[in-house]
Amino acid sequence: MLLLSRPLTPTCCSGPSRRLHTRYALRKAKGPFYPDFKARAIRLVKQQRSDYPSMTAVCRALGDELGVSRETLRNLARQADIDVGEAPGVTTGENEEIQRLREENKQLRESNEILKAAAVFFAGELDPRNR
The missing domain is CATH 1.20.5 (Single alpha-helices involved in coiled-coils or other helix-helix interfaces)
Structure with a gap:
């Protein structure tokens, strides 16, 4: 369920900042992401890793598409690697x-x-x- 914290068409600005307001308005309320969203995001990161020079570049590009921050996406991908045993850490x-x-x-x-x-x-x- 999406909670609208601001109107979809802000009247306070135009241009690039307008896009930021719209993205902010469509973000899910605080709490964990839906499992199917996580799985899709992780799958996309793994599929496109070879197309970009670094993990940061992949997460930045996909994060903009999915509407999440690059750091959130990087953390999801890193935890998925830990869970399958590809990286050290706590599962x-x-x-x-x-x-x-x-x-x-x-x-x-x-x-x-x-x-x-x-x-x-x-x-x-x-x-x-x-x-």
Whole structure:
């Protein structure tokens, strides 16, 4: 779903900056890209790598066509290379596992704090000096 943050035909300017306003207006709201968009973008980068002198040039050309920044496109392509084992790094699956374990760790720490506070409370209740 596209959210329009500005009108499609800005009245504030004309020329090249008008194109920037239009592109800005058509960008998807914050959040991850759709999986089919990612797959298409990565496929295009891989197909056209040999046509350009550098990865930056490929991402700049395709980024303008797709309406995303070259850095976003470069990051998507780099992560895809890592996921298939062509480049060193942490895969998407490993990243998700790390994130899940961190969340679980956080919940366990909170549970431990609650149990410690309960133990202190009940120890005070059982102490004969407090009667």
